[in-house]
Amino acid sequence: DAGVTQSPTHLIKTRGQQVTLRCSPxxxxxxxxxxxxxxxxxxxxxxxxxxxxxxxxxxxxxxxSGHQFPNYSSELNVNALLLGDSALYLCASxxxxxxxxxxxxxxxxxxxxx
Amino acid sequence: xxxxxxNSPSLSVQEGRISIxxxxxxxxxxxxxxxxxxxxxxxxxxxxxxxxIKDKNEDGRFTVFLNKSAKHLSLHIVPSQPGDSxxxxxxxxxxxxxNKLVFGAGTxxxxxx
Numbered sequence: 726d727a728g729v730t731q732s733p734t735h736l737i738k739t740r741g742q743q744v745t746l747r748c749s750p751x752x753x754x755x756x757x758x759x760x761x762x763x764x765x766x767x768x769x770x771x772x773x774x775x776x777x778x779x780x781x782x783x784x785x786x787x788x789x790s791g792h793q794f795p796n797y798s799s800e801l802n803v804n805a806l807l808l809g810d811s812a813l814y815l816c817a818s819x820x821x822x823x824x825x826x827x828x829x830x831x832x833x834x835x836x837x838x839x
Numbered sequence: 840x841x842x843x844x845x846n847s848p849s850l851s852v853q854e855g856r857i858s859i860x861x862x863x864x865x866x867x868x869x870x871x872x873x874x875x876x877x878x879x880x881x882x883x884x885x886x887x888x889x890x891x892i893k894d895k896n897e898d899g900r901f902t903v904f905l906n907k908s909a910k911h912l913s914l915h916i917v918p919s920q921p922g923d924s925x926x927x928x929x930x931x932x933x934x935x936x937x938n939k940l941v942f943g944a945g946t947x948x949x950x951x952x
Contacts, residue, residue, distance in 0.1 A: 769942070781939050830883045830884070
């Protein structure tokens with residue numbers, strides 16, 4: 726049973742570019758959350774998708790957008806990249822409103838913005 | 840606004856001894872707390888949790904204590920093993936947040952053999 730898978734594992738972009746990160750949830754899960762982990766910090770909640778709609782959003786600008794597909798996989802898009810967007814982007818999946826310990830994380834995508 | 844704080848960036852402990860990791864929070868609405876462990880190149884994995892209606896939860900070598908009046912929780916690992924060496928994150932949530940978590944900055948634990 727594959728867990729949460731993310732692609733790519735590493736990515737290098739330049740300022741002003743756009744990037745798309747992908748996530749496949751754990752089998753049986755229908756909810757996907759995205760987190761940004763800057764160097765030396767804990768993960769910070771970006772947004773959560775359920776039934777192909779954004780259900781919750783953290784304190785991130787509109788440059789950060791997402792999408793959830795009918796198969797529950799998800800994409801995170803970041804436009805007009807800034808140097809400060811360099812971070813590890815983590816995807817987490819769960820089933821509906823299950824308790825938090827049922828939240829499973831992927832290994833992340835390391836984004837470097839030059 | 841750091842709602843969850845882990846003030847010790849790192850901790851070094853001898854194998855077999857107790858490891859104590861601390862976490863403080865400021866938002867009194869938090870009612871659910873979790874600890875995650877993270878190895879390099881892997882995502883965080885759930886370790887143990889505690890609801891605000893309890894003051895202690897135990898799972899094998901891991902025990903979490905919650906002091907609501909002090910807005911403080913701690914994770915005890917006894918006995919510590921070299922395989923416990925990882926980054927430990929404290930996280931908090933409350934019902935209206937659903938399963939959105941607020942994380943601390945993490946503590947690097949090194950268990951020396």
